[in-house]
Amino acid sequence: MVWSIFAMSMRQWLNRPWEVVLALFLPIVFFSIFATIFGRGLQSDRKKKISISVIDEVSDHQSIKLIEVLKKQGELQFVDLTESVTPHQQAKDLIQRGEIKACLVIKIATTSESTDASTQAIPWAIDILSDQSDQLAAAYVESALQRHMMQLAWWGGDQSNTKSPTWTNAGQSAKMTGSGRVMNDRMTTAQGVHLAAENEVLLAPAINAGTATYSIDDGVQVQTNQADQGSAIRKQQKMANRLNDDGTGAPNDMEMVPVKIVNLLGDGKANPVISMYAAGIAVMFLLFNATTVGGILIEERSNQTLDRLLSSNLTMDQLLLGKWFYMTFLGVLQITVMFVWASLVFKVDLAGHFDGFMMMTIATSLAASGFGLFMATLCKSRTQLTGVSTMLVLSMSAMGGSMIPRYLMSESLQKIGLLTFNAWAIDGYDKVFWREMPVGSLAPQLAVLALSSVLFLCIARLLAIRWEVK
Amino acid sequence: MSNSRILDDTPALSIQDLRKRFGKTNALDGVVFKLHQGERLGLLGPNGAGKTTLVRCIARRIRADQGDIVLLGEPMAPTGTSPSLGIVPQELAIYEDLSAYQNLYFFGRFHGLRGRELKHRIHWALEWTGLKDRSSQLVRHFSGGMKRRINLACGVMHSPRVLLLDEPTVGVDPQSRERIYVMIDSLSEEGCSILLTTHHMEEAEWQCDRLVIMDRGRVVADGTIDELIDQSVGPSRSVRLRIDGHSLRHHPREFGFLRKWEPEIVFRSDEEQVVELRMNDVAQYLPAILEQLSAQSVIVRDIEVQPPSLHDVFLALTGKHLRDV
Numbered sequence: 001m002v003w004s005i006f007a008m009s010m011r012q013w014l015n016r017p018w019e020v021v022l023a024l025f026l027p028i029v030f031f032s033i034f035a036t037i038f039g040r041g042l043q044s045d046r047k048k049k050i051s052i053s054v055i056d057e058v059s060d061h062q063s064i065k066l067i068e069v070l071k072k073q074g075e076l077q078f079v080d081l082t083e084s085v086t087p088h089q090q091a092k093d094l095i096q097r098g099e100i101k102a103c104l105v106i107k108i109a110t111t112s113e114s115t116d117a118s119t120q121a122i123p124w125a126i127d128i129l130s131d132q133s134d135q136l137a138a139a140y141v142e143s144a145l146q147r148h149m150m151q152l153a154w155w156g157g158d159q160s161n162t163k164s165p166t167w168t169n170a171g172q173s174a175k176m177t178g179s180g181r182v183m184n185d186r187m188t189t190a191q192g193v194h195l196a197a198e199n200e201v202l203l204a205p206a207i208n209a210g211t212a213t214y215s216i217d218d219g220v221q222v223q224t225n226q227a228d229q230g231s232a233i234r235k236q237q238k239m240a241n242r243l244n245d246d247g248t249g250a251p252n253d254m255e256m257v258p259v260k261i262v263n264l265l266g267d268g269k270a271n272p273v274i275s276m277y278a279a280g281i282a283v284m285f286l287l288f289n290a291t292t293v294g295g296i297l298i299e300e301r302s303n304q305t306l307d308r309l310l311s312s313n314l315t316m317d318q319l320l321l322g323k324w325f326y327m328t329f330l331g332v333l334q335i336t337v338m339f340v341w342a343s344l345v346f347k348v349d350l351a352g353h354f355d356g357f358m359m360m361t362i363a364t365s366l367a368a369s370g371f372g373l374f375m376a377t378l379c380k381s382r383t384q385l386t387g388v389s390t391m392l393v394l395s396m397s398a399m400g401g402s403m404i405p406r407y408l409m410s411e412s413l414q415k416i417g418l419l420t421f422n423a424w425a426i427d428g429y430d431k432v433f434w435r436e437m438p439v440g441s442l443a444p445q446l447a448v449l450a451l452s453s454v455l456f457l458c459i460a461r462l463l464a465i466r467w468e469v470k
Numbered sequence: 471m472s473n474s475r476i477l478d479d480t481p482a483l484s485i486q487d488l489r490k491r492f493g494k495t496n497a498l499d500g501v502v503f504k505l506h507q508g509e510r511l512g513l514l515g516p517n518g519a520g521k522t523t524l525v526r527c528i529a530r531r532i533r534a535d536q537g538d539i540v541l542l543g544e545p546m547a548p549t550g551t552s553p554s555l556g557i558v559p560q561e562l563a564i565y566e567d568l569s570a571y572q573n574l575y576f577f578g579r580f581h582g583l584r585g586r587e588l589k590h591r592i593h594w595a596l597e598w599t600g601l602k603d604r605s606s607q608l609v610r611h612f613s614g615g616m617k618r619r620i621n622l623a624c625g626v627m628h629s630p631r632v633l634l635l636d637e638p639t640v641g642v643d644p645q646s647r648e649r650i651y652v653m654i655d656s657l658s659e660e661g662c663s664i665l666l667t668t669h670h671m672e673e674a675e676w677q678c679d680r681l682v683i684m685d686r687g688r689v690v691a692d693g694t695i696d697e698l699i700d701q702s703v704g705p706s707r708s709v710r711l712r713i714d715g716h717s718l719r720h721h722p723r724e725f726g727f728l729r730k731w732e733p734e735i736v737f738r739s740d741e742e743q744v745v746e747l748r749m750n751d752v753a754q755y756l757p758a759i760l761e762q763l764s765a766q767s768v769i770v771r772d773i774e775v776q777p778p779s780l781h782d783v784f785l786a787l788t789g790k791h792l793r794d795v
Contacts, residue, residue, distance in 0.1 A: 303561045303562065303563055304560070305563040305565070307526075307531050308557060308563040308624070308625070309580060310551075311529050311530065311531070311557050312581045313551065313553075313580060314580045469530060469531060469532065469548070469549050470533065
């Protein structure tokens with residue numbers, strides 16, 4: 001008997017092809033999307049994706065050299081600031097608009113930033129002005145900055161030198177080789193030799209553990225595991241700055257160049273992730289709801305209610321428009337409830353951004369409703385609608401940033417994501433709640449969403465012709 | 471509504487040489503008949519005869535390839551609806567998530583009713599269906615019969631002069647069916663002309679003034695029940711003899727004389743059999759049959775004489791073979 005139930009259920013399942021597709025192929029589709037996004041590691045495809053600007057207030061040969069080195073490395077894409085406006089304000093505007101991810105401000109270290117600026121080897125401080133909503137960009141810029149500053153301090157960033165620093169990533173190990181010359185004017189060869197000896201002490205635990213090797217040839221060669229290199233390098237920097245001219249070690253309380261990440265857009269705001277996920281989740285459920293409600297149209301067709309309606313004074317145009325407005329209203333209500341909750345519990349500032357919020361919400365709901373009607377007129381049965389819409393909505397949500405932020409994706413995937421409602425809606429809500437841009441800046445998002453809604457509605461109307469007189 | 475709505479002899483509905491083809495199948499192959507004003511016309515036919523296609527053509531849900539449909543003297547446009555026409559589909563085409571009142575309200579609005587007139591019609595419909603006490607209850611909670619009544623009411627909110635009823639009593643119990651007949655009677659009394667499709671022979675026989683039988687896209691019979699009987703099975707009667715079971719089994723040859731009346735013998739049990747005969751002149755032949763049976767010591771326990779029914783007519787005209795569409 002048990003076997004009979006099993007066999008009967010299997011047979012029923014196999015006789016419903018859409019359920020087979022949902023059960024077997026939808027996970028594959030999803031897995032593929034996530035594997036594509038994460039398979040080569042975060043930021044693996046982001047070599048030239050971090051756009052930054054630089055404001056060099058120091059403008060000495062060291063800072064110029066540093067900027068040169070950074071530009072040559074090719075990890076960062078530099079956006080020049082014009083001279084017509086205050087560079088700081090321009091940088092802030094660019095960050096707010098999302099056109100750059102960060103701005104390096106190289107400045108003279110203030111007293112608060114350095115305990116002894118006069119004796120600091122490089123009397124700078126560097127601020128990284130950034131947008132906290134991209135939680136990786138500022139950290140990535142800082143990492144690149146620290147790395148190149150170290151190279152600059154030791155070897156002057158001279159790539160033509162055969163012993164100039166090379167930095168290679170080879171799985172879990174990194175190798176830095178270079179000459180023993182340091183570009184710090186204060187460091188002599190004696191200091192370099194002393195520093196090398198200090199390095200040996202410093203790296204002793206790692207050397208003993210077999211995770212690092214150290215040799216002094218005509219250069220200082222350090223090979224260590226990637227996990228160690230950050231702290232080892234920083235300590236070496238500190239050591240370099242502490243040495244006396246004769247090479248003896250004496251604490252001078254010299255600090256390395258202080259680097260500070262300044263979040264330009266985060267003051268007084270809730271975590272940017274919250275408003276981003278509020279938008280992402282809202283759009284995803286909006287799409288699910290729209291396709292579910294659209295399914296009522298299929299039921300009306302199957303139980304002849306549609307025939308009855310069309311036999312009255314009601315036209316197909318009126319029917320579809322009425323459903324569209326209803327679904328849009330439902331969508332607006334759904335998103336509003338969700339954001340009110342976000343406002344009350346997670347401190348999203350809804351009241352302060354109500355106009356932009358409503359514009360985005362109405363446009364997104366219109367688009368989602370049009371999509372729902374399109375799906376309902378396309379599919380022949382509820383089962384088919386459920387299968388197709390689940391696949392489409394989940395895929396769009398994954399690609400469009402409803403599940404994971406698009407800044408984690410490669411450039412190509414980010415571009416593909418723009419084919420979804422989700423990406424445009426999330427960008428719009430991001431502009432409203434995080435970047436606090438004027439409502440006029442929503443024009444591209446509103447235009448795309450409005451056009452999408454009209455397009456889908458028109459296609460739905462064309463498909464509905466087959467339900468009219470045969 | 472009142473009988474004054476029957477204005478003249480103009481047919482309420484006239485179907486003229488209607489044809490419709492779906493692929494290789496002639497769903498309608500020259501259908502011709504009329505529905506007179508105030509009349510209740512039954513439309514019968516086996517599955518796949520074309521009844522639903524015909525109803526959908528009249529309702530303007532399907533466009534006929536050829537032919538005309540004339541409603542109250544006016545040819546119907548290929549598309550669009552007429553306020554004089556009401557349609558009650560076979561499926562329960564109502565919203566189960568709305569109450570009875572709300573269903574009547576919205577379908578009334580879809581038919582162009584507003585304001586006081588709409589409220590008046592809703593009140594009338596609730597009384598007519600006997601659902602006044604349940605007006606605020608969701609239709610989802612109604613029984614099948616109650617849903618059928620609301621389904622019917624939603625189709626007549628706009629007081630149509632011609633009504634298409636597609637199997638209005640399918641799936642309901644006898645009490646609900648009786649109630650629906652009463653409702654249909656009241657419509658007829660008010661002068662509404664009704665075209666009713668059904669598979670229930672008794673329903674067609676007792677509820678309809680006239681019958682049209684379709685088969686394979688054509689009208690095979692059109693007339694009153696008596697006319698149809700004359701056209702098909704004629705005046706023959708069905709005679710059923712309940713006889714002692716042992717006799718026929720043990721003495722089959724003695725019953726050979728019954729062959730000319732095409733007997734149909736039903737073995738019910740060892741003690742009883744039913745022999746069904748068909749004969750035109752009962753008065754002449756039945757006594758002779760009984761006499762001969764008696765001579766053979768066959769015990770006849772019961773005799774039943776039935777006039778031909780619509781069931782007999784239907785099978786005579788359309789045959790007994792299954793129509794698997």
